[in-house]
Amino acid sequence: MSRYIMSRVLQAVLVLVGATFVIFVITFALPGDPVQALAGERAADPAFAEAIRARYHLDEPLLQQYVRFLAGALHGDLGQTYSGQDVAQMLGERIWVSAQLAAFALAFQIVIGVGAGVLSALRRNGVADTGVRIFTLAGLSIPFFVTAFVLQLVVGVKFGWLPVAGTEDGFLSYIMPGFVLGSLSTAYVARLTRGQLAESLREDYVRMATAKGLTRVRVVAHHALRNSLIPVVTFLGLEVGALLSGAVITESIFNIPGMGQAMARAVYLGERTTVVGVVTVFVFVYVVANLLVDLLYAVLDPRIRYA
Amino acid sequence: MSDTTRKGNTMATEHLLEVHDLQVEFGGEDGPVPVLRGVSWHVDRGETLAILGESGSGKSMTAQVIMGILEAPPARIGGGSVRWNGRDLLGLPEAARREVRGQGIGMVFQDSLSALNPVLRVGPQIGETLRTRLGLSRGEARDRTVELMRQVRIPDAEQRYRQYPHQFSGGMRQRAVIAMALALSPDVLIADEPTTALDATVQVQILRLLQTLQGESGMGLVLITHDFGAAASIADRVAVMYAGRVVETGMVRDIFRRPAHPYTKALLDAVPRADRRAGQLAALPGQPPVLGKETSGCPFRFRCPLAETVCEEREPVLSEHAQGRWSACHLGKDVIAGVLTAHS
Secondary structure (H helix, E strand, O other): OHHHHHHHHHHHHHHHHHHHHHHHHHHHHOOOOHHHHHHOOOOOOHHHHHHHHHHOOOOOOHHHHHHHHHHHHHOOOOOEOOOOOEHHHHHHHHHHHHHHHHHHHHHHHHHHHHHHHHHHHHOOOOHHHHHHHHHHHHHHHOOHHHHHHHHHHHHHHHOOOOOOOOOOOOHHHHHHHHHHHHHHHHHHHHHHHHHHHHHHHOOHHHHHHHHOOOOHHHHHHHHHHHHHHHHHHHHHHHHHHHHHHHHHHHHHHOOOOOHHHHHHHHHHHOOHHHHHHHHHHHHHHHHHHHHHHHHHHHHHOOOOOOO | OOOOOOOOOOOOOOOOEEEEEEEEEEEEOOEEEEEEEEEEEEEOOOOEEEEEOOOOOOHHHHHHHHHOOOOOOOEEEEEEEEEEOOEEHHHOOHHHHHHHHHHOEEEEOOOHHHHOOOOOOHHHHHHHHHHHOOOOOHHHHHHHHHHHHHHOOOOOHHHHOOOOHHHOOHHHHHHHHHHHHHOOOOOEEEEEOOOOOOOHHHHHHHHHHHHHHHHHHOOEEEEEEOOHHHHHHHOOEEEEEEOOEEEEEEEHHHHHHOOOOHHHHHHHHOOOOOOOOOOOOOOOOOOOOOOOOOOOOOOOHHHOOOOOHHHHHOOOOOEEEEOOEEEOOOOHHHHHHOOOOOOO
16 A cells, blocks of 8 residues: 555656646747746847846756756745746745635535436436436536626626625635536536436345335435445546636636636736746646545545555 | 135235235337236245246346335336235335335345445445344444354354455355345345355355255245256245246145146256266257237247147136146146147
């Protein structure tokens, strides 16, 4: 077991290094000169440009810059933005905003997604099942920025039930964006749960559980659902990483000061250090979530043992 | 005991478990397909009934109807009754039927690997109903479960309690499933092909175990099997099924010595025997009838060496050809007498 974890951690480190290198190269190859972008319309003053290049080591070869970045990242230093802000510090503040948003999205997926899936599987081909099917189809096929604008217009502007954007209203501010961010996967979770549970309900051990005289609730909750949820838990674990990157669009639409918004702005402004910093955090969360899901397998299913 | 079926309005004595004229059909695209076409049998306390038949004859389905675990739809119970201690189970509400499951009638599934929940420990699975149904405490249920595991001869029961199904061998798993079915001490145990997935030596052990357990508790035992040897070794009576019906029933020694239905005879001839010279085994020609294909007359006549005109005209009903010898064959008397080919 510990050997397995060791090798997985090693893999994770390799993935982290590889992913950051790729993003480093990509930002390097992006068109546009960041120094020129700082100067705006007019041509940059050569002396100023020189100073900036030297300060941010832009004059060094790519590989040297990358090694410099890695060395800094190991000490928690992700560099500075062109306006002199510390990237690690900025992301440290923003990550909690993004985490809250992701938590809301995840909560929607678990409560609504799993709930609808269970209901659907137990009332197969009934009214509830059909309803869930229609809603999940809508959830899967409507792009989530469309859902976002419709909700902002109807729930936010027309009825005024929830804030349209921003985070000034605390808890309430996160409901709508959280729902939008999680909507696609909520639909997927509902379908996955339905399919898995419907399959489990036909298993012999579930019929045996019924035949030995257990109540329907006990049969479903204790015997059928537990096995059905293994793939759902896997999906949700990986979803944590996807939720952060999905937040790039959602945070921009709802004007939420999280990492996604910082990323979107940085790409727009050609802020390489921020882009690389955010991606590093994304990759890190993704890799850790992956590892945890793999270890969770063994807890959920005793047949799986890691050697 | 020749009151195996009820005739007209005369009520026979009350049996422990009695299936009467049970009909089940499946909803197909071209209308309902009958799967059980009037199945009747019964079992009494301390008695072992073997239900014999090939795949698709409706043996397991009858068990599922009795337990109330038949998937309906697509299946539909068209008629008949299942009486347990005189109560008709089919008319009972779900809550009342649940009371009967486990405590009144227990069931052992065919494939022990799929009958045990792979993610739960074996012990708690066996003892689950002790807690939910009898309200025993965790410790009490544990002690009783270990006792049950010992009763079905699982060695090192204390350690085995904590293990998962995949850590058990096939034979041990089947013992665990038997223990699970016996947890609430049912009056009747239905064992659906309990030895099919096992090695020959283990098969014998499991059959002996069932026999011993029955002897200890005096429960009724229904053994569903396609194995004549298994039936012969522990059954008192046999019911042979073909095409969704019981075609012959009687005491095991009578049937094995002189079957009263050509189908039973053909099956017996196809069993390899150590006391005969090795050579070609007798095979039964043809295929079992296709379900739902409407045919008149006896469903076995296409494969029957004795088939006559009367067999095409109407389907025979289960009737007594000699003392205690019931079969659904127009020529039952001839079969018992050993006539081997058609008259005409």
